[in-house]
Amino acid sequence: MSPRPRVVIVGGGFAGIHAAKGLAGLPVDVTVIDRRNHHTFQPLLYQVALAVLSPADIAQPIRYILRHQANTQVLMDEVVEVDIPARRIALASGARLDYEYLVLATGATHSYFGKDEWSTFAPGLKTIEDAIEIRRRVLLAFELAERQMVEHGWHAPLNFVVIGGGPTGVELAGAISDIAQLYMRHDFRHIDPAKSRVLLVEGSPRILGAYPPDLSAKAQASLERLGVEVQTGRHVTGIGPGWVQLNSDDGDLRLDAAVTVWAAGVQASPLGKLLGAPLDRRGCVYVSDHLNPPGLPEVFVLGDLAHLEQDGRQIPGVAQPAMQMGDYVAKALAADLSGKPRPAFRYFDKGDMATIGRMDAVARVSWPFKGHISGFPAWITWLTVHIFFLIGFRSRLSVFVAWIWNYFTFTRGARLITGNQQLPGWQNLTAEGQRQLEPGSESLTRQD
């Protein structure tokens, strides 16, 4: 056994990186394991999906972030087994690692509520690859429409459907509206991107359900000013090639959809199951206020993978609590190493915010003052906070340059279609053809 406690951190997101950084000064040996070589700044992923930023603007290699931390090694690998009694994990490569402390911070992924077949037609947004795929679909939809005009004199409706009215859905819908209304206005000769339709579909009665109702209403009004059609109280009952089906009072309603994006549900990483600890219905591990599963003080579960309630409310799966949970690990281990009792974790909530398009946002602020702000001041606040938190000076600087540049010039910096250059087969169908393919439902089609 190593003379210094071995800490294995699984996951290089906000929680894992903060845990690793916090342990830099402690007499422990740290191993960070992630399937990917990079940490992703998830709050700005939608800007990669909508071609404002490049992937490298919001992602950094994990080993680069931790390069000067002598007590830390980074492995690109995947945990396939956790042996709690033996305090050992097994990796996909075949390696096994012993630990004195295990920190699980593998986050969450999309949930299609059991309809995994929808994922083909409605990708979610959790990784750089997801963002590149959404960017590809959105840009290809405009390319195809221009081509259809040249070939046939008409084009399939340019409807963009975002499913889920949480912060990600709101930000995506606003950003799609921006790209269509503002950023491509000189680029096409036969279509008018500004005539695209953007629909935001939310099952509950209001968007941004975790925010105070006044901010939900402001966000909806802002989206509608941008031309986004907000459909609350509607559930998705089907998604197929080129269409989305919603419930309505008159039976199911069929919408043509050139691109559909899924921002409706998340489920915890499957790693929680390997622990054998109690999970909530989304697969999150119930943890104590020391961030341990019951009876496992040597295991910490952090970030989106953890289920922790504080003041009667579940701590949300966003960046701020993930970072604070990461920071907490060092405090707990420092206490252990000096033989003191661990302090309890307490989430210090500074608020929440979501942007809506180019210069609008809503924010619930609880620190340094309490209040609700919206509009341009909220957007400036959002901008400042996000630039400040982006890891690494180089990223911050080039993100700032890209933002300022496209803010003043109405251009998009990263409008590349890479990977598969083919359109999904259904996008070659006419709107009429799509209806014939699966007949019997009303269409909301406005264009064409």
Next chain:
Amino acid sequence: MSPRPRVVIVGGGFAGIHAAKGLAGLPVDVTVIDRRNHHTFQPLLYQVALAVLSPADIAQPIRYILRHQANTQVLMDEVVEVDIPARRIALASGARLDYEYLVLATGATHSYFGKDEWSTFAPGLKTIEDAIEIRRRVLLAFELAERQMVEHGWHAPLNFVVIGGGPTGVELAGAISDIAQLYMRHDFRHIDPAKSRVLLVEGSPRILGAYPPDLSAKAQASLERLGVEVQTGRHVTGIGPGWVQLNSDDGDLRLDAAVTVWAAGVQASPLGKLLGAPLDRRGCVYVSDHLNPPGLPEVFVLGDLAHLEQDGRQIPGVAQPAMQMGDYVAKALAADLSGKPRPAFRYFDKGDMATIGRMDAVARVSWPFKGHISGFPAWITWLTVHIFFLIGFRSRLSVFVAWIWNYFTFTRGARLITGNQQLPGWQNLTAEGQRQLEPGSESLTRQD
């Protein structure tokens, strides 16, 4: 028939973009067709492959470049048929377009000299996707070696083999050496990236065969100073999973290769064949000094797709002549429109240059003075010329920021592994296992 002549330009590389821009002021209707939505600044592709720059730094949507040009439309599509007598092309989407002038500028792709099965093991570098794939393989090779050290206490040899000693091969070899020697020195705990081997293999007696012999010798000396092993006069006789085989006086020689890159041969785009005009052995179309194939004054063939000799020497397939050929199209059409004879095309050769690693280069200058330069002055010249030519201010600025930043900090801006996170199966073999897989050949392995 349209009252204004219709000009169809196929290919959005240097030649196609310059042709389109040149036609902005003429009374013609221009259609630019490309399979991709973006123009790629190919001379800097190797910097994407080696993680200095992001794809969006060196690529711009074609329709964005031409957005303010009212007489021009852009289609993302592919030409599948050219009907010369009818003056009509057919596109993959099914559309047909009539033309009065056809401009073909679809460039070149890799040639494996009939051994297309090598492409799996040794990707070439012509597109953004190629660059991302090479980046992925290089970065994964280091990740795997670190993982092997943790698991087994040894790792497979970190040999990087670049096949082909032209400018692309030289630039790739220098840049791989840079990333291994300089940019990752703090990142790993178990391997020393600086102990990687970089081999540059060239079949002819010297690298940079199109340059004067003194510059070839200087380039080889510079590469060797960087630790690159230059093997001239050696032909590749086989490429497989994790190895490259070369001819030698003692029979074939087998090298372990964690990553192999192909920079040895190019062939013209297959579009030349559709013309039915005479082709050289690489598939380039023989053109007159008016850039027309024999008997087809309404067809222009430009850039890498054209075979044109001037002063007894074939004009090389690089950016400079491609741009000048593109510019020429407007001059020829302006002459036609005013009833004058077309001028002849003449390539104005300003010289050639290739960089070697971080601050070294060789250049044959023929304008504004004549001479051979090398070392730091040549590198500064290279830097200035390339920044100047990058299309679009945003690209120029952010490329400049990225370069300056990584020059002074020894960091790499875009070290992301995206797409497939799995290593090719053979990289999981041990060096021994690779030898056993295909026994009977000597190994040059130095490490391990």
